[in-house]
Amino acid sequence: MKLQLKPVLLGVALVAITCMTIIALILAIVNRQSAELPYSTQYGMVFDAGSSHTALFLYQWPGNKENNTGIVSQTLLCDVKGDGISSYVTNPPGAGESLRECLDIAMATVPASQQRATPAYLGATAGMRLLSLQNKTLSDQILSEVTKSMQSYPFDFRGARIITGMEEGAYGWITINYLLEGFIKYGFDGKWIHPKAGTILGALDLGGASTQISFIPRDPVKDPQSAFDLQLYSYRYQLYTHSYLCYGKDQALKKLNAYLQKTSRPSSVIQHPCYHSGYNLTVKLGDIYDSPCVVKPTPYDPLAQVTFSGTGDSALCMSLIEIIVNVTNCSLYPDCGFDGVYQPPVNGQFFAFSAYFYTFDFLGLAPKASLSLVNSTIESYCNKTWMTLVAEYPKVKEKYLRDYCFSGHYIMVILLKGYKFETNWDKISFQKQVADTDIGWTLGYMLNLTNLIPSSRPLVVTGVQTSQWAAEVFFIVFALFLSLFIIIIFCVWGPTT
Numbered sequence: 001m002k003l004q005l006k007p008v009l010l011g012v013a014l015v016a017i018t019c020m021t022i023i024a025l026i027l028a029i030v031n032r033q034s035a036e037l038p039y040s041t042q043y044g045m046v047f048d049a050g051s052s053h054t055a056l057f058l059y060q061w062p063g064n065k066e067n068n069t070g071i072v073s074q075t076l077l078c079d080v081k082g083d084g085i086s087s088y089v090t091n092p093p094g095a096g097e098s099l100r101e102c103l104d105i106a107m108a109t110v111p112a113s114q115q116r117a118t119p120a121y122l123g124a125t126a127g128m129r130l131l132s133l134q135n136k137t138l139s140d141q142i143l144s145e146v147t148k149s150m151q152s153y154p155f156d157f158r159g160a161r162i163i164t165g166m167e168e169g170a171y172g173w174i175t176i177n178y179l180l181e182g183f184i185k186y187g188f189d190g191k192w193i194h195p196k197a198g199t200i201l202g203a204l205d206l207g208g209a210s211t212q213i214s215f216i217p218r219d220p221v222k223d224p225q226s227a228f229d230l231q232l233y234s235y236r237y238q239l240y241t242h243s244y245l246c247y248g249k250d251q252a253l254k255k256l257n258a259y260l261q262k263t264s265r266p267s268s269v270i271q272h273p274c275y276h277s278g279y280n281l282t283v284k285l286g287d288i289y290d291s292p293c294v295v296k297p298t299p300y301d302p303l304a305q306v307t308f309s310g311t312g313d314s315a316l317c318m319s320l321i322e323i324i325v326n327v328t329n330c331s332l333y334p335d336c337g338f339d340g341v342y343q344p345p346v347n348g349q350f351f352a353f354s355a356y357f358y359t360f361d362f363l364g365l366a367p368k369a370s371l372s373l374v375n376s377t378i379e380s381y382c383n384k385t386w387m388t389l390v391a392e393y394p395k396v397k398e399k400y401l402r403d404y405c406f407s408g409h410y411i412m413v414i415l416l417k418g419y420k421f422e423t424n425w426d427k428i429s430f431q432k433q434v435a436d437t438d439i440g441w442t443l444g445y446m447l448n449l450t451n452l453i454p455s456s457r458p459l460v461v462t463g464v465q466t467s468q469w470a471a472e473v474f475f476i477v478f479a480l481f482l483s484l485f486i487i488i489i490f491c492v493w494g495p496t497t
């Protein structure tokens, strides 16, 4: 009896193991399939209301993976027609109207079922900062008009406001390092890893009315006014960030024009070394002195006209920019940027984007062009006559074509003499996008406000990762074969009673 029961029990046990492994295999496959099911995509949008123009950025990410990194990408970029919202001083409702075309495009892009769950923000930068300094009522009126316009759509409107210069700098820095997976990375072994410290990049943003620099300095930031503390995925960062209001490239050119007007002999024709020879520009004084970035002369007739006549003189253009930027004043601190602003020595690699990129890209300069090539390219561009340029680039906007000479020199002055990149030129890379997503403050702003970057490390991984799934299946198949092998051996050579 004993001898007969043993093989039966063994056989039953083996059949049970085989059934269990088959069930486990089926479950593993089902689990894998459910992890790969297309979860509903989520959307979020941010209007970047810059001093020169407004753009709408629409982002998307898989709904099941909000705690992951490197997951949010740009779906749509819509350029709003016309100038920035701060230009609507005589027609504030027009600022709201101007956004409608892009909001309609967003409506056609975001599925109807997701529209109410799509957060929508508007952040205004230096153009509105300047307007609010000049006329707070007007800037509030413009913000209320854009709010009305955005609220008339089904999206989840979360505010239209002027962001601070520090936010603008810090969110640009977050955008770059999020896209490059500098904060956290998903390793091959299925664990979250913190990339080495050296992989964090600094951010250089050049706008029309302000410019920002943000990076992690070697030593703690000495001036609390430029320290930005962050905790991302359990790691603490202390960022140095500064926004120079009035030092965007359009306001800087305005400062230069005002300086030339004030220091020239009282004649109506003023020689301009940063404009091309053959180029003449007649403006009213009211157009030069219409900004809080310049000091009006006394006496001052806003209707009086002056003509700037281009001379294309690179050396003079550069030395005048150095005066405007004030690269020498650093009395209060051991280390400075420009205009007497505290700045620790630059540290690590940097991405330079927005107008830094547009200028270098137009001049045909590669992201990491050598210093000598950059200098010679800017100089030979400035040397061209206006007639040659217009014939060479018939499709480029006249304002852009005229300003690239000034912008090229301005960029070199602020980077080399302002931020002191003289011995670190090779650390700067001029870029527009990372992973098909534009570099700018908008993505970082949305990630922060929607809590898409948690301050603590993600604990669970949603769904089963490929490596883990492969290991599970391997083990199950191995167990299945082993039990089948034992059954066969047992049947062939087992005890026969």
Ligand SMILES: Nc1ncnc2c1ncn2[C@@H]1O[C@H](COP(=O)(O)OP(=O)(O)O)[C@@H](O)[C@H]1O
Binding pocket: 049, 050, 051, 052, 053, 084, 125, 126, 127, 206, 207, 208, 209, 210, 211, 248, 249, 250, 354, 355, 358, 359, 362, 400
């Ligand atoms: N294709 C281009 N070529 C040259 N300059 C450009 C181009 N597109 C935009 N710009 C310039 O980039 C700057 C963008 O600044 P903006 O974001 O509007 O201002 P801010 O960030 O100071 O509020 C402006 O000076 C604008 O003229």
Ligand SMILES: [Ca+2]
Binding pocket: 050, 051, 125, 206, 207, 208, 354
């Ligand atoms: Ca900008």
